[in-house]
Amino acid sequence: MLVRGDCRRPVSCIHLQRRGEGVMVIAPEPLEPIPRWEEHEKPSMPGSPSTPRHSWPVRFAYAGVAVLLSLTAGLGTALVSTNLPNIQGHLGLTPVEGAWLPAIYLMVNISANLLLFKVRQQYGLRLFAEIGLPIYALVTFLHLFADSYPMALFVRAVSGFAGATVSTLATMYMLQAFGKAHMGQGLVVGLGLSQISAPLAWLLSPALLDLGEWRTLYLFESGLSLCCLAAVVVLKLPPGIRIKVFEGLDFLTFLLLAPALALFGAVLAQGRVQWWTAQPWIGYAWIGAVVLTAAAFMVEHHRTNPLIKTRWLGTKSTIRFAIGAMGIRFILSEQTYGATGFLRTLGMGPDQLQPFYAVILAGIIFGIAASALTFNQKTVIPQILLSIVLIAIASFLDRDSTSLTRPHDMFVSQFLISVAGAMFMGPLLLVGIMQALKNGPNYIVSFVVLFSISQSFGGLAGPAVLGTIQQFREHEYSALINADLDPTDPVVAQRLQVQGQVYGRVMTDPILRQAQGTAQLAQIATREANVRAFNDIFLLNGMLSLVLLSWSLFHVLRLALKDKSHKPTPDEAAGFQAAS
Template identity: 25%
Template sequence: MAEQGGSEERASLGDWIAVAAGGLGALMATLDISITNSALPQIQGEIGATGTEGTWISTGYLMSEIVIIPLAAWLTRVFGLRSFLLGCAALFMLFSVLCGLSDSLLLMIVGRIGQGLTGGAMIPTGQTIIRTRLPMSQLPVGMTLFGLIVLLGPLLGPVLGGWLTENISWSWCFYINMPVGLGLILLLLVGLPATPAHPEALRQADWLGIAGLSLGLSSLTVVLEEGQRERWFESSLIVWLSALSLFGILLVAISQFTARKPVIRLNLLRNPRYASVIFIVMMVGAALYGVIYIIPQFLGTIAGYNAEQSGWVMLVSGVPAFLMMPLLPRLLARTDYRVLVISGLVAFVWSCALDVHLTAQSVGHDFFWSQLLRGVGQMLAMMPLNQASMAAVSREDSGDAAGIYNMARNLGGSMGLAIIGTVIDRRDTYHVSVIRQSVTANSLVGQERIASSAARWFAQTGDMAYARLQATGQLASQIARQALVMTYSELFYLLAIALLCCMPLALLLKTPARGPAPIRSGAGR
């Protein structure tokens, strides 16, 4: 037993190759979430899609990804881990080629849905590989690497996509997956041993839960992604999708009591330590995806940045991740997770507070310190949460726990973006109305501004009617600009409050026991 315990303390080369494969698959999947953002105008022009239709290029990916993530653990048991991941990698490459060759919106959406289904499965399985192949003494290193990949993937996407679009072609946003996918397949063949498939599990599957999960999560994702553009419940499409989402959730709830082995183990949430992780990661996910959306929007609409320039500003938050890489595994091994998570949340809240005082003159470098602080907060909060989710359950339950964890993060992000979109629309309208009420025809300041602007236009054109029209338009544009700046500042304030509310839940987190992992029967590699 002493020899067995000693062998558990260090992972083999094959184990690390398997971990590298899981990390590479997760990077490829998370990168493709946002890599099309920079290229969206060019893609829409090539395939003949309007701006509203083009949103389905992102929505299709997110919709399918969030469905497959909680199903990944069950599919792994059915097909075997290596066979399942090899199939996902090969199909992901195939769907990437389909996207790159697409000349219509339908083909593009089919390709993106296929990418989401195959890529989304590689995120929780990568986390499961780390949990099952590494001993407890090396788990902090593996989880830190995985967490860094999940955080940096969405940040690198816009920069890489913008560079490829500007210098080569938008199609290479998808073709770039070919060499990465081939490398992933090679690592899987070398690092993961073949495991037996269990096709008989298909006959005994929780098909009610699978149907409910697919219907409920896909409908809910579309509602959250498209609700604001469709004016929420003013749209019959959103009403019907909301009804389908509720029906799917009801089917999942019924399956928890009727199925012998539910496809999604919601009973794991009875564990208060695991449930607290899930709630916190939903809120942090909402904040992360919210910031990734808000800052590029601000830089694009207020500072006039393009997507690639905004991407470089966003990458500043990744600098602390690389600097903390050598230090963080030691912190995870020696520090109480509650201290780390609360410290991370404090840093994240502080970064939001720095961005509350935005002005219409704010540009990229004004986000430098808040982005650095936000990067520190992300690492200190997300890395312990990532590992605490695994520490709160047994090794046998790690696959199901990883699926729920990643689903919660993505669902939190979708909910956060939906709320942010609604807040932007309503608060912007409110601020425009309030400013216009103060800048009326009887306002001396307003009259002076229009008169001075009209004089400049008259000096250029010699037409007073045209000059006054241009001056009025400039004033209206300035009002809209100031209202939008006030709205973005309020969003950072709301994000800070939401993160503050998570801090008491961090006290429920469980720090895993130090030392080698216990040997369990049936928990082989």
């Protein structure tokens, strides 16, 4: 039961009344008069839109705007990641410099979620949209003039902040399309649509590049952002409740935690590229991130109304949720790094990978539909567990790949992973929200930060860890293969002769032909070493999936048995409410 007390100034938290204690808790005062909504129209919390009943044409319009916003929010960074070699070539960048372009987007995007939730609560959805979307449109337009590396980095950084705004709006619009009665299904669809940008970028990039090189990519993104701005202006979200939530120490926490998260993201994004122990700045960045995080948590731990509930984050249930959420995102790297990296190592380009990503797109759509159609309170946990099972199956299917493997050989495994990736997000988010709301609505900010960090860092840690292991294994396999390449061996000598004959028409010198044949054979050995290393990655990912599945099943069964065997008395229930 929410209660309101007399207060001369609004406070930035909402608490639940503790049963049996007679405690009257103060709730924040609204910044504007609250309309007399019917019960089904009331917003779920401040910062969210109200949920009036819409006609079917209006619902379809909200759904269409949500799809447009979802595509726009992720397509920009997906296009950059997909076409990074082309962009590097145009700007004259090294691989290390090029890797900063997608990395800096994520570094800013992670930090943006610290304040955006409270921005919506205090300043309203309309201002939130009217500021976020014009910034995004302006940034995408600046892409067309990003002819220098510093300008490209600046544009990607601002895009990371604006992209967080657009993705939030996309989910809000999709919830309006489904209505309050089917909010769970709307959440599943809204979050699932955010994952279709990557396969769409691979499908659209070859055609866009043919029209006008890399500038066409940015022109397309700019057009989408302007369409989003027009759509949001024409079809506005219903009003919500505005409350005063910001305090001065919120900005101190942001100034400490935002650079800490950015440094963690930089280390994970660049560690494998520049190598973890080769660059001193990686160690200093890691130390700086830990110190800043500790300082931010110290500030929050001793605040009356903290932005982040440090005590709640330290509970066993919250830690288990964070590990599980990050673990699922980590093992999904079998697709983003494993399968894609394997095929690109074998020389597959965007044209050859188009059918591959068409299958991935179909899998995401199927996963969204399957999750939404079967979504209810009883299927939330089974959907999450099924996602882990599908990832494990796909990983073991890919572990026997060879140098003759082509994209069509991975259609089944990648379809399964795509279904899993689309299926787990909505149920996982709902489980976390329910867990946070048990303690009060003001715990949502902490949960939003926890969820976004777990997903972002899980997505970064997967390629970083798996890529590091893959490089280690590739070097070991290369050493083993090259150790057996004895030129005096008749089989090896015959192979060298065959390799040298390939250049017989352009090289008359037999010594040069032999040298070129030896180099060609070394390349083949490296390719085979990479194939074996990726197979190890697929096997490792499958084993990690089974570990995560076993760990999840253990806790699910433990909690089920606990709930079944223990029926709390009224006094125990009151004590539990007070403790929470």
